[in-house]
Amino acid sequence: MTAPLDLSPDAPEEEVAAAAERWLHENLPPAWLKAVLDGDTETIAAHRADAEGMRAWFALLGDSGLATPSWPREHGGLGLSAEQAGAISDVLLRYSADHDSPAFIGRGLAGPTILVHGTEEQKRQHLPGIRRGEVQWCQLFSEPGAGSDLASLATRAERQADGTWLVNGQKVWNSYAHFADWGILMARTDPARPKHRGISYFLVDMRTPGVQPRPLRQMNGDAEFNEVFLDDVVLPADALLGGLNDGWAVGITTLMQERNGLSGRPGVGPGKGEELARLAARTGTWADPLLRDRLLGYLVEERVLQMTTVRAFVETGTGPVGAEGSIRKLISSWLQEQAGVLAAEADPVGVLGRPAGTPLNPSAHDFLSMKQTSIAGGTSEIQRNIIAERLLGLPKDPDPEKDVPFNQRSRG
Amino acid sequence: MEFTWTPEQQDLRASTRRLLQQRAPLPRARELAEAGTRHDPQLWTALAQQIGLQGLALPEEHGGSGGSLVELAVVFEEMGRVLFGGPFLPTVLAAEALVASGDAAAQAEHLPAVAEGERTATLAVAGAGGRWRADGTTAQGSGDGVRLTGVKELVLDGADADLLLVLARGGRGPSLYAVAAGAEGLEAERLDPLDLTRPLARLHLRDTPARLVGEDGGGAAVLAHVQRTAAVLLAAEQVGAMSALVEMTAEHARTRRAFGRPIGAFQGVKHRLADMAVRLEMSRSAAYWAAWQPPGSPDAAMGAAVAGSYCSESFLQTAKDTIQLHGGTGFTWEHDAHLFLRRARADATLAGSPAEHRAALVPLVLPELAEVPA
Numbered sequence: 001m002t003a004p005l006d007l008s009p010d011a012p013e014e015e016v017a018a019a020a021e022r023w024l025h026e027n028l029p030p031a032w033l034k035a036v037l038d039g040d041t042e043t044i045a046a047h048r049a050d051a052e053g054m055r056a057w058f059a060l061l062g063d064s065g066l067a068t069p070s071w072p073r074e075h076g077g078l079g080l081s082a083e084q085a086g087a088i089s090d091v092l093l094r095y096s097a098d099h100d101s102p103a104f105i106g107r108g109l110a111g112p113t114i115l116v117h118g119t120e121e122q123k124r125q126h127l128p129g130i131r132r133g134e135v136q137w138c139q140l141f142s143e144p145g146a147g148s149d150l151a152s153l154a155t156r157a158e159r160q161a162d163g164t165w166l167v168n169g170q171k172v173w174n175s176y177a178h179f180a181d182w183g184i185l186m187a188r189t190d191p192a193r194p195k196h197r198g199i200s201y202f203l204v205d206m207r208t209p210g211v212q213p214r215p216l217r218q219m220n221g222d223a224e225f226n227e228v229f230l231d232d233v234v235l236p237a238d239a240l241l242g243g244l245n246d247g248w249a250v251g252i253t254t255l256m257q258e259r260n261g262l263s264g265r266p267g268v269g270p271g272k273g274e275e276l277a278r279l280a281a282r283t284g285t286w287a288d289p290l291l292r293d294r295l296l297g298y299l300v301e302e303r304v305l306q307m308t309t310v311r312a313f314v315e316t317g318t319g320p321v322g323a324e325g326s327i328r329k330l331i332s333s334w335l336q337e338q339a340g341v342l343a344a345e346a347d348p349v350g351v352l353g354r355p356a357g358t359p360l361n362p363s364a365h366d367f368l369s370m371k372q373t374s375i376a377g378g379t380s381e382i383q384r385n386i387i388a389e390r391l392l393g394l395p396k397d398p399d400p401e402k403d404v405p406f407n408q409r410s411r412g
Numbered sequence: 413m414e415f416t417w418t419p420e421q422q423d424l425r426a427s428t429r430r431l432l433q434q435r436a437p438l439p440r441a442r443e444l445a446e447a448g449t450r451h452d453p454q455l456w457t458a459l460a461q462q463i464g465l466q467g468l469a470l471p472e473e474h475g476g477s478g479g480s481l482v483e484l485a486v487v488f489e490e491m492g493r494v495l496f497g498g499p500f501l502p503t504v505l506a507a508e509a510l511v512a513s514g515d516a517a518a519q520a521e522h523l524p525a526v527a528e529g530e531r532t533a534t535l536a537v538a539g540a541g542g543r544w545r546a547d548g549t550t551a552q553g554s555g556d557g558v559r560l561t562g563v564k565e566l567v568l569d570g571a572d573a574d575l576l577l578v579l580a581r582g583g584r585g586p587s588l589y590a591v592a593a594g595a596e597g598l599e600a601e602r603l604d605p606l607d608l609t610r611p612l613a614r615l616h617l618r619d620t621p622a623r624l625v626g627e628d629g630g631g632a633a634v635l636a637h638v639q640r641t642a643a644v645l646l647a648a649e650q651v652g653a654m655s656a657l658v659e660m661t662a663e664h665a666r667t668r669r670a671f672g673r674p675i676g677a678f679q680g681v682k683h684r685l686a687d688m689a690v691r692l693e694m695s696r697s698a699a700y701w702a703a704w705q706p707p708g709s710p711d712a713a714m715g716a717a718v719a720g721s722y723c724s725e726s727f728l729q730t731a732k733d734t735i736q737l738h739g740g741t742g743f744t745w746e747h748d749a750h751l752f753l754r755r756a757r758a759d760a761t762l763a764g765s766p767a768e769h770r771a772a773l774v775p776l777v778l779p780e781l782a783e784v785p786a
Contacts, residue, residue, distance in 0.1 A: 268701065268711075274778060281781050296770035299777065300721045301694075303714070307414075308697035314415040327690050381679070384686035391689050392662040394676035 004065035007078055013087040016080065020066055020091040027060060028097060029053070036095050044096045058099065058133030066092065067099065068107060068131045071115065075123060076131045086265045086313075099133055102176045106130040106137035110184050110203075113254045117201070117242040126182070126203065138180035140171040140204065140228055141251065148382050149399075150186075151195045151248060152409075155230060157187035157202065163237035165202065167210075167230045173376070177213040177226040180206050186251050189244060191407040198406055201247035202239045209233070220368035221360055266309040272339050273299030279363065280346035291345055298338050305331045323391040326383040333374035333383075340370025414704040421486055427463050428490040438656070438748055441495040445608035445751065450572050451498030460529025465500075467527025470507055474523035481641065485648035485703040492652025495751055497609030499532040501645070502568035506533035506577050508641050512634045513588060513626030522575055522590075533575035536564035536591075536615050537635055542761050543768070544635050546579050546586035549617060551624075558624060559597075560589055560617040566762065570613030571600040577625060578617065584629030589622035596621060607758035608751060640713060642763035643720030647699035650727040650759060653752055654692040657734045660748075661685060664738055681737060688733050691726040698722045714776045720769035728756040 007019055025033065035043035047053060061067045062076065069085040071077020080088070092098035099107065111130040114122055129135035146153040155169025167187055177183065183204040190198035204211065210233035215223040242250040277295050280286040286295075305328065312324050343366035344351045351363040360368070374380045388394040401409040435455045444451065459465045469484045470476025484504065491500065507526050510519050510533075525531035539547030542565060549562025560580050570576065576591040576598075591598060597620040605612040626634055665676030665685055675681045702715030731753040735742035742749045760766060775782040 270777070277778050277781060281784060286781060286784050293767055293770055296773055297721070299773060300718050300770060303718045304694045304698045304722050307701040307718075308694055310701065311415045311697045314413065324693070327693050330686075330690055331694065381683070384683040385679075387686040387689055388676070388682040392658070392665075392676075392685055394662065394665055394682050394685065395674055397679070398677070 004063070004073065004076060005078060007080065007084075009079055009081070009084075011084065013084055016084045017087040017091050020088045021095075023064060023066065024091065024095050024097060027064070028095060029057070032097075033095075048096065055134075057097070058103075061092075061097065062128075062132030067133065068111065071111070071127070071131070075115065075127045090265055102136060103133055105139055105176065105180075106133075106135060106182075109139060109254050109257055110137040110182070112257045113184065113201075113250060114203075114241065116253050117250050119238075121238065122203065122241065129181075135182055136176060136180045138174050138177040138183045138206070138226075138228075139254070140174055140177070140183045140185040140230075141254075142171065142173045144170060144172055144227075148379055150251075151199065152401075152406075153186060153188060153199065155185075155187040156191070157189050157200060157235070159189070160234075165235040165237070165239060167202075167204075167233040167235060169230050171228040171230070172216070172225075174213065174226045174228050175224055177206070177228050178215050180213075182206060183211075183228075184241075184254065186247050188406065189247070192405050193245065194403050195401065195406045195409070196248045198245055199247035199251070200244055201241045201250035202235055203241055204233070204235060204239065208235065218372075220365055220372075222369075266306065266313050268303060268306045268310060271299075271302045271306070272335070273302045276339065276342050276346055279343065283347050283350070285346050285348065291342075295342060295346070298335070298342055301331065301338075302335055305335065323387050326378075326386040329373075329378065330380055330383045330387070333380050336373045337370045340367045343367055414701055421483060424463070424483055425486045425490060428465070428487050429493075431458065431463065432490055432494050432496060436494055436496055438494045441497065441609050442748065442751060444498075450569065450611050456499070457529050459500075460527070464527070466503060466507075466529050467523075469504075470523050470527050471511065471519075474519055475527035476523065481644060481703040481707065482700070484645060485699060488645045488648040489652035489655075489699075492649035492654075493656045495609050495653065495755060497607070498611070499534070499569045499573060501610070501649075502534035502573060503532045504645070505638055505642050506535050506573075506575065509535060509577050509588060509634055509638045510625065512637045513630065515626045518590060518623075518625045531574045532569065532572070533577065534567055534569050534573040535579075535638070536567045536570060536576050537579040538564060538566040540565060542566060544579065544639055544764070546581040546631065549578065549580040551580045551582040551587065551589060551622065552619075554583070554624075556623065558589060558622045559619045560591065560622045561619055562617050564615040564617070567600070567613045567615050568762070569611050570615055571602040572611065576615065578615070578622065579631050579635060580617075580622075582624065582628045582631075584627075586631040586635075587628050588625045588631045588634055590625050591617070591620055591622045605758070607754045609755060610758065637708070639763055640716035643716045643769060644699060644702045646759050646763055647695065647719035647723035648703065650723045650756075651692065651696045651699050653755060654688075654695060654727055654730045657730050657749075657752055658685070658688050658692050661688065661734050661737050675737075684733055684737060688730050691730055695719075695723040695726045710776060714773065717769040717772045717776065720764055721766040724756075724760045724766050724769075728753075728760060731756045 005019055005023060007016055032047045065076060065078040066088055069078040069080045069088045070082055073079045107130055111127060114126050141150060143153050143155060157165045157167045160166055183206050185202040185204045186199055187202060188198055189200040210231045212229040213226040216225045216227050217223050280291060280295060285291055308328060316324060343363040347363035350361055351367060354361050385397055389396050464477055465487055467476035468479045468487060472478045503526060507523060510522060522531060526533060537544045539545040549560060549564060552559050560578055562580060564578060574593050578589045578591050579586055580589055597618040599616040601614040601616060603612045603614060662685060665681050666674055668675050698719040702719040705712035705715050735749045738747060738749060741747050
């Protein structure tokens with residue numbers, strides 16, 4: 001096992017990046033390193049496809065602290081700022097040495113929440129597995145009856161005489177739940193209190209009897225999400241994270257974990273706009289001046305979003321993601337929707353039919369995915385409420401049941 | 413680095429805002445507009461002598477402060493908040509053209525007086541369709557004997573500016589010429605402008621004496637640069653104007669009541685306002701990102717095109733939304749909303765239309781597709 005890197009919390013970003021790069025040169029498997037330096041993407045892809053090798057790599061990376069640079073040193077992090085951590089993410093990305101996206105739920109959501117609200121015992125139990133990429137996490141928040149109004153969730157967790165928790169309910173939109181080892185769960189522990197004040201937050205072993213994930217097929221054919229049924233699931237007393245009935249506040253910690261240095265430094269450069277224009281050039285639709293102008297309009301808005309992300313990175317740094325995050329989410333959603341519309345127009349023949357038995361082509365996939373971001377992770381309507389209320393000081397949307405005990409509210 | 417403000421830039425913003433709030437708040441723009449008055453000459457002198465705005469980005473050797481586009485953008489944003497108009501924008505752009513022309517003699521002749529607030533200037537560069545083209549205006553002769561003939565459109569402050577920089581076709585192609593106000597054969601036809609805050613003229617040149625500025629045939633390159641600067645400064649000004657509109661409309665939505673509550677409690681109102689705030693913040697990112705790029709770099713050109721397209725369209729939409737959310741009041745002459753709507757439409761032509769800016773992106777970011785005919 002390697003020791004964590006020794007880096008000063010005041011080290012400039014260039015120094016941090018150089019140290020990370022040195023470490024990669026000393027520790028990446030030589031063939032992988034050579035492939036990176038030669039730009040040999042095929043060999044890199046072969047390394048990344050080798051499950052056994054990647055397990056060993058993520059363990060090594062985790063022990064170096066580079067996978068979780070903003071965590072405190074006592075929990076295997078490097079105690080660095082989000083900016084310094086971003087510099088490390090940039091380096092890892094360049095060497096194709098970072099975790100895949102499913103690891104985000106552990107490293108980006110569960111880990112930071114446990115760091116803030118966990119007992120020493122919970123931190124000791126869970127953080128090493130997250131840091132070393134050994135444990136896959138999933139999030140069990142949304143329910144069929146609680147989407148935008150998450151605090152109206154109905155999954156029950158009842159404390160039993162022996163101190164354990166009996167959980168019953170149904171969750172939905174749970175990414176990677178079908179292969180997750182652990183889950184972060186919000187459940188109702190006191191229905192006699194108003195809806196925000198009777199929720200608690202739990203850490204759930206997904207192998208507990210009664211936990212049944214079922215993949216949910218989306219309109220674009222992908223099955224990244226699941227619904228998860230919880231039937232008479234018994235959780236140990238120490239599954240509770242944070243205080244009893246304090247789960248809403250703990251959940252907010254999770255939901256506010258966006259800027260954590262795991263995404264690297266944002267930049268302004270080529271994106272989906274160029275990809276769509278080239279698609280139009282291949283099909284010949286680029287010759288249509290109206291479509292051309294709309295494709296360029298897309299490209300403009302995508303660049304402005306990139307510029308806004310750069311600005312947010314400079315202006316708010318490590319601060320909490322506020323209404324500014326909602327602005328970027330709203331524009332991302334609009335861009336994804338436009339990309340779907342424009343991909344189909346740029347590829348009018350290909351989008352309608354493909355050779356039998358072949359996978360969905362990219363233009364059809366873009367078209368069928370276009371509404372995803374405007375719903376997932378807080379709908380565009382919710383984002384507009386946040387912007388109007390927090391940035392412009394407009395009245396909050398009325399919630400007549402905010403202070404009504406959960407079990408006395410009207411059922412929708 | 414982009415978006416990191418120096419203390420000097422912050423001071424500049426504060427002192428500009430203070431002076432404009434005292435001497436040229438929004439009601440003053442309306443007063444001047446309704447009276448058909450070009451500007452407030454005392455304030456013009458104060459801008460030059462108290463904070464040196466006319467010479468802010470001019471070279472120090474000509475009496476300027478050598479500031480960058482970022483400083484200018486800060487000033488334009490503040491001016492946009494109060495719809496400051498008159499000769500400022502055309503004077504800054506004409507001075508920028510003199511600098512870009514590399515013509516040392518013309519610079520020494522005009523820039524110190526511009527920086528002192530003693531001389532105003534403007535660009536007479538638009539042809540019949542509104543684009544920056546020599547089109548039908550031609551130059552005859554050479555040296556001190558050059559004479560211009562033709563018509564230039566959309567000349568800001570054209571009837572009153574001291575110095576006119578005219579784009580005309582010379583012996584080697586489009587070139588820039590200096591014409592003095594009141595020159596022989598020059599008729600500046602004063603127009604009633606859509607944007608009441610910026611005086612506008614059509615220039616008729618009939619064998620008008622002029623002097624070549626910069627290289628014969630060098631006009632297109634100089635103006636391509638100036639047009640990018642203009643796009644960024646207009647974008648910054650639009651950001652200021654949109655800030656004023658979003659603040660004004662949010663205040664209205666918080667205080668105006670209907671059906672027993674503030675109208676801002678209704679999502680139909682609230683969400684439209686949220687979209688206004690989104691466009692404002694996106695525009696702010698675009699304008700300042702562009703201002704921060706190294707002058708003459710590919711990113712500077714890309715940033716100007718992006719800002720020129722995005723901010724201009726956003727401003728028009730924001731002005732329309734402001735009127736919508738103010739209801740009947742917003743449609744009256746007394747309300748300020750129409751002053752912004754007028755400004756927004758005029759802006760969308762003055763330094764290239766949003767569609768022109770988008771088309772300009774193709775050679776910059778998709779060079780391999782630039783040759784495909786439309």
